[in-house]
Amino acid sequence: MSFDHYKKTIEEGDTVILFLGFDNMIQFIVDKSRTHQTKYGAVKHKDLIGVRYGSKIQCSKGYAHVLHPTSELWTQNLPHRTQILYSTDISFITFLLDLKPGAVVVEAGTGSGSLSHALLRIITPGGHLHTFDFHEQRVQKADQEFKEHGFGDSVTVSQRDVLTDGFGLDGIADAIFLDLPAPWDVVQHAKKAFKRLGGRLCSFSPCIEQVQRVSDTLHKQHFSEIQTYECLTRSFDVRTINMPMPDLGCSTDSYSSSSHSDSIHKPVIGQTVDDDDDGGDDTKKKPNTGKSPLRKDTSHSEADDDDDEDEPTTKQARNEGNKEVMMKKTSLHKSPSSYVFKSGITPNLMTGHTGYLTFATLFPE
Ligand SMILES: C[S@@+](CC[C@H](N)C(=O)[O-])C[C@H]1O[C@@H](n2cnc3c(N)ncnc32)[C@H](O)[C@@H]1O
Structure with missing residues (x-):
């Protein structure tokens, strides 16, 4: 085998990289008399011979991929x-x-x-x-x-x-x-x-x-x-950010004393409240209907650019009427004026x- 000439299938004597995850790989030389133990169970080398590089292989308790070695790997x-x-x-x-x-x-x-x-x-x-x-x-x-x-x-x-x-x-x-x-x-x-x-x-x-x-x-x-x-x-993780907007008083109609309870039931455009801040797909959580002073006052933002992606969800929310909006009431109570957007965040610990x-x-x- 050669690191600089890729070949299609695994042979006895090849060095292979067993990919179990980005932080979990092992390398070994294929020897048909040997078995390798991994966190997903045993891999018998004889089962790898003839398998195409890049294939997903079954281990006794899960699966892994067998990769052709490169100098980076x-x-x-x-x-x-x-x-x-x-x-x-x-x-x-x-x-x-x-x-x-x-x-x-x-x-x-x-x-x-x-x-x-x-x-x-x-x-x-x-x-x-x-x-x-x-x-x-x-x-x-x-x-x-x-x-x-x-x-x-x-x-x-x-x-x-x-x-x-x-x-x-x-x-x-x-x-x-x-x-x-x-x-x-x-x-x-x-x-x-x-x-x-x-x-x-x-x-x-x-x-x-x-x-x-x-x-x-x-x-x-x-x-x-x-x-x-x-x-x-310097790596960046894409995360969903929930930025609370300060409550600066009751100057707008949405927070006027008479309409306060109504207004907090209205969803705020361009935002969801991502309480878990897990960076996951939160589109299902977005009511995104109705209008709010917050949105009017906010200049064009990244959230607007996401419209293509968000549009079906927004329509769906409208179609479903109040059902999803009602489900959001609790969250809106918690944080009636937070603004949610995706951003690149550097990890706390860097190499x-x-x-x-x-x-x-x-x-x-
Ligand atoms: C940090 S390691 C090199 C690691 C290598 N660049 C790599 O990426 O794997 C430094 C090596 O230099 C060798 N070395 C130190 N002084 C040396 C000398 N005077 N002559 C030859 N080798 C030496 C050591 O034995 C050691 O293996």
């Missing part, structure tokens, strides 16, 4: 032997290192091979990755995984201390990536490994002091375009700092 599921780089940093690294098929890349250290898989996917066919680590078991395991994943011919894994011994490569690299505790001590060796036409270098460091030292060394070694970035992912990426260019002398 591998990053999410690989066995951690070290800290690893994740897809947010990886995408930026591969983009700003200007990688393409045929490129020659030098990497230190290999670690768990998370970045290496992404590099290999991009530079094949025709390219080559020279990856270095001084840790014997990590080198052996990474080498074994690259072979299992169809990258054996495109990568050379070497056990070497690049700080003391350098890369032993001369004039071959288009790009160099460093994920080491003291990258500044490797810059001079990296310089030798670059093609005579030069190339791009990137160094990943968790601390800003490391960034300062490596930037200083890069400058002294005549690298140009030295720039440091921090990549942070934080991983490290800084310092890029530099070596131009021909």
